[in-house]
Amino acid sequence: MPKRRWALLLLIIPFVSVLYPDWYSRLQPELAGIPFFVWYQFAMVVLGVIITIGVYALEAARQ
Amino acid sequence: MIRGDELVVFAILFVGVAATGFLAYRWRRADLRSLDQWGLAGRTFGTVINWFLMGGDLYTAYTFIAVPALVFGKGAIGLFAIPYTIIVYPLVYVVMPKLWRVGRHRGHVTPSDYVADRFDSRLLGLLIAITGIVATIPYIALQMFGIEVVLAQMGVPVEVALIVAFLILAVFTYLSGLRAPAMIAFAKDVLIWSAILVAVIYIPIRLGGYGNIFAHVPTKLSILSYKSYMPYATLAFGSALALFLYPHAVTSVLASKDEKVIKRNAAFLPAYSFLLGLIAILGFMAIAAGIHPAKPYLANAAVPELMASMFPGPFVGYIFAAIAIGALVPASVMSIASANLFSRNIYREFFRRSASGAEEATVSKIFSGLVKLGALLFILLVPTTYVINFQLAGGVWILQTLPAVFLSLYVRWLDRWAVVAGWAVGMGLGTYWLVQEKFAASTFALFGQTNYEVYIALAAFIANMIVVVGGSGIARLVGAGIRTRLTEADYEVAPTGA
Numbered sequence: 283m284p285k286r287r288w289a290l291l292l293l294i295i296p297f298v299s300v301l302y303p304d305w306y307s308r309l310q311p312e313l314a315g316i317p318f319f320v321w322y323q324f325a326m327v328v329l330g331v332i333i334t335i336g337v338y339a340l341e342a343a344r345q
Numbered sequence: 346m347i348r349g350d351e352l353v354v355f356a357i358l359f360v361g362v363a364a365t366g367f368l369a370y371r372w373r374r375a376d377l378r379s380l381d382q383w384g385l386a387g388r389t390f391g392t393v394i395n396w397f398l399m400g401g402d403l404y405t406a407y408t409f410i411a412v413p414a415l416v417f418g419k420g421a422i423g424l425f426a427i428p429y430t431i432i433v434y435p436l437v438y439v440v441m442p443k444l445w446r447v448g449r450h451r452g453h454v455t456p457s458d459y460v461a462d463r464f465d466s467r468l469l470g471l472l473i474a475i476t477g478i479v480a481t482i483p484y485i486a487l488q489m490f491g492i493e494v495v496l497a498q499m500g501v502p503v504e505v506a507l508i509v510a511f512l513i514l515a516v517f518t519y520l521s522g523l524r525a526p527a528m529i530a531f532a533k534d535v536l537i538w539s540a541i542l543v544a545v546i547y548i549p550i551r552l553g554g555y556g557n558i559f560a561h562v563p564t565k566l567s568i569l570s571y572k573s574y575m576p577y578a579t580l581a582f583g584s585a586l587a588l589f590l591y592p593h594a595v596t597s598v599l600a601s602k603d604e605k606v607i608k609r610n611a612a613f614l615p616a617y618s619f620l621l622g623l624i625a626i627l628g629f630m631a632i633a634a635g636i637h638p639a640k641p642y643l644a645n646a647a648v649p650e651l652m653a654s655m656f657p658g659p660f661v662g663y664i665f666a667a668i669a670i671g672a673l674v675p676a677s678v679m680s681i682a683s684a685n686l687f688s689r690n691i692y693r694e695f696f697r698r699s700a701s702g703a704e705e706a707t708v709s710k711i712f713s714g715l716v717k718l719g720a721l722l723f724i725l726l727v728p729t730t731y732v733i734n735f736q737l738a739g740g741v742w743i744l745q746t747l748p749a750v751f752l753s754l755y756v757r758w759l760d761r762w763a764v765v766a767g768w769a770v771g772m773g774l775g776t777y778w779l780v781q782e783k784f785a786a787s788t789f790a791l792f793g794q795t796n797y798e799v800y801i802a803l804a805a806f807i808a809n810m811i812v813v814v815g816g817s818g819i820a821r822l823v824g825a826g827i828r829t830r831l832t833e834a835d836y837e838v839a840p841t842g843a
Contacts, residue, residue: 293435300428301578307421307569315556319568320626323427327618330431334438334612341608 289340296330347500351653354662355499355669359510362532362670366517366525366677373524378703380454383522383710384685385600388449392609394527399597399610400617401530401674403588404430406491407484409537409624409668410645411733416628417636418644420566422573424625428581430618433588438611441589442604443754443836450835455682456595457690460749464761465828467694472768473746474690477592478716480739481683484591485720486732488676493724494642495665498649504725510669511721515714518677522710523600526677533674536667538620544664545623548630548655561633575797576788583803587744590751592682593675604838627651641729676717684713734784741779741787741802745771748813754836756817761828763816771809775801 300306306322313321373389375382390398408426415423444459453459456477461470489507496506517525549555559567569577588594601607631647634654638646652664688709693700700708723732749764778789778801788798 290439293438296435297432300431301582303569303574303577307574309564309568312556312559315554315559317559317567319421320424320559323424323431324619324622326431327427327615327622330434330618331612331615334434334615337438338608338612 287341289337289344292333292337292340295333296326299326299329348658348661350658351499351662351665352501354659355495355666358536358663358666359669360513362529362536362666363513363517363673365532366513366521366529366673369517369521369524369528372521372528377522378706380685380688380702380706380709381452383706384454384681385596386523386527388600389602390527390600390606391602392606392613395597395601395606396610396613397530397534398523398527398600398674398678399594399614401526401533401671402593402597402678403614403675404617404621404671405484405488405675406668406672407487407675408621409671410491410494410648411487412621412625413628413631413648414644416625417631417647418628420562421569422577422580423628424622425577425580425584426625427618427622428577429584429588430621431615432581433585434611434615436585437589437598437614438608440751440754441598441607441611444595444750445598445601445604445607446838447754447831447835448599451831454596454599455685455689456590456592456746456750457686460746460753461690461694462830463753464749464759464764465830466761466765469749469761469765469768470690470694472765473749474686476742476746476768476772477686478683480743481592481679482716482720483723483732483735483739485676485679485683485717486723487736488672488679489720489724490645490729490732491672492669494645495649495668497642498646498653499662499665507721507725510673511717514673514676514680515717518680518713518717519710523596523678523681526674526681527600529670529677530674533667533670536663537671540664540667541620541623543660544627544652544655548627548634548651551655552630552633558630558633562629566632567629572796572798575799579800579803580787583744583800583806584740586747586806587740587802590743590746591679592686593679595750596678596682596685624648676720680713680716680720681709683716684709684711687712687716731784734779737784737787738776738779741775741805742772744802744806745775745809747806748810752810752813758817758821758827759813760817760820760825763813763820766816767809767811767813770812771805774808775805778805 307319309317375387377383412426457470457474460473492510493503496503552558627648631651636647636650638650653661688705692708745768748767753759782789788800791799791804
């Protein structure tokens with residue numbers, strides 16, 4: 283049987299970060315005049331990349 | 346009125362880049378009389394090539410028109426494209442390497458190949474093939490619509506120009522197969538990234554900075570209203586589940602040379618999500634710039650008009666070329682993917698079981714042209730709103746193939762008849778709800794809850810899943826056998842260098 287891939291659980295974070303708009307559909311705090319709602323989602327794109335690269339690295343290290 | 350300076354730059358770039366598609370058959374030269382070579386480029390694409398190909402394939406020209414148009418017209422709800430393209434990649438990371446692995450062992454070219462093997466069911470394979478083709482044709486038509494919008498903006502007679510674009514597209518796809526869009530994707534990316542980066546830096550300078558742009562956007566447009574939370578979340582989630590069920594997405598995954606390519610690109614493809622986000626913001630800029638797009642394209646012309654009002658003619662031609670070339674890549678891959686569904690899963694499976702590999706590839710090449718011809722007629726003869734409605738419906742329909750294509754990779758006790766029944770229920774309910782909304786909306790009030798409208802595709806999918814899981818449970822209880830042509834070895838890691 284394949285070994286358990288616990289690192290994959292980290293991939294839940296991107297879902298949690300954007301699938302509940304009640305959290306982030308706000309104007310404040312603005313970033314250089316850009317509403318929180320907008321810049322937060324751009325930040326989550328970056329976070330998603332970091333997490334996926336992290337998971338890839340963790341999995342590669344175990345092999 | 347024809348805008349000469351825009352058109353000259355546009356024409357040079359468009360023809361120049363399309364020409365690389367004609368020569369792409371020489372790239373990694375192989376015998377293109379096999380479907381593996383013509384339709385999947387020999388399954389040899391590494392991380393970099395596949396990043397360009399999938400970026401060009403998934404983030405389509407139509408998306409680049411429609412997303413900012415939605416932001417321009419309806420505000421923040423249009424940004425659902427950002428969470429959608431964030432959460433799709435964790436799914437890709439987990440699911441697609443597995444589909445690739447089985448596909449590599451068994452020589453699958455289409456999702457339908459996999460499903461027919463997995464359930465030992467020609468019927469289920471056929472249903473998946475038909476769903477894929479029907480969902481893809483309006484999508485190809487909308488790529489042509491993307492070209493049409495920028496052509497019209499330049500004052501070109503659209504019918505003639507679209508027929509020319511169609512011929513170029515059809516011939517290079519016929520000649521070079523998947524190699525052509527992969528090669529064009531490089532040039533397309535250089536154009537689109539440079540154009541958008543210039544736009545998102547220069548336009549805010551002209552409009553007095555991002556703060557000033559958002560100061561001109563009413564709050565009810567710049568953030569979600571309470572009522573939009575549920576549509577926003579369900580549209581993002583449902584669209585993410587559906588994206589990699591589309592045949593063209595599966596094609597680009599299967600063209601990868603190994604599993605690492607897929608996983609790495611699950612990490613790197615969000616660069617395009619960032620780009621898409623920037624393009625969405627152009628919708629807000631068009632509001633702030635006081636753009637009033639005219640009939641017949643209305644909001645869909647918002648960004649092209651914004652560009653035309655901000656930049657000198659030659660650079661406008663450059664941007665429009667980026668959009669039009671951006672349409673060639675997905676249109677080509679989509680036509681290849683649906684042609685493979687036809688040749689493999691309908692023609693050979695039901696009409697010519699003895700067809701050779703070369704015959705199969707020939708049928709695919711011809712059908713890829715017919716699919717695009719159908720899409721061209723669709724866009725020329727059918728009012729655009731109907732084409733958009735069809736594409737919307739395509740998203741609802743394609744999601745109903747999830748139990749057969751994705752869930753079956755993990756759950757071995759699924760029953761094939763339960764999956765057929767779930768598909769039928771999902772298709773039926775989804776279509777019924779679309780009709781109730783007169784195809785004008787993608788969300789509806791489930792159980793009359795007007796404060797919590799949900800994406801129709803997702804609601805139909807949940808009904809589908811209940812039938813699949815319940816039906817499979819019953820089938821196991823009454824002792825129906827599990828039918829499959831796959832063995833345990835088919836799910837295991839493929840030998841490297843295979």
